Amino acid sequence: MPQLDTSTWFTIIMAMLPTLYLITQxxxxxxxxxxxxxxxxPNLQTHNTCWRPKWTKTYLPHSQPQQS
Known part of the structure; x- marks a missing residue:
């Protein structure tokens, strides 16, 4: 199995480190x-709107009862 041959590990690791550094940079x-x-x-004017500042909820219409 070539993975267990440790003679090439140093070369592969030394080639991998600059490559990863370059990609990261x-x-x-x-x-x-x-x-x-x-x-x-601060000289900008704020716009006055006619909207009420009060929070209002919008409710969906009631669902219709099912007819048999």
Whole structure:
């Protein structure tokens, strides 16, 4: 069985480490990092709406009784 032949393990491990390091670096460089939000301009006016600020629930209509 070739897996038990330990003479090639060192070469495979030494080739694997730089490859994994390179792949990790490329993945990290391609990530889009979070951009902090821009500061708000305090001179902006707030919009007044005609909506009531009260929370209201919307109920579904009652289900119809089954007719036999």
């Amino acid at each position: 490329l993945k990290l460089l391609s990530m889009n990092y979070y951009q902090p939000p821009l500061t708000k301009n």
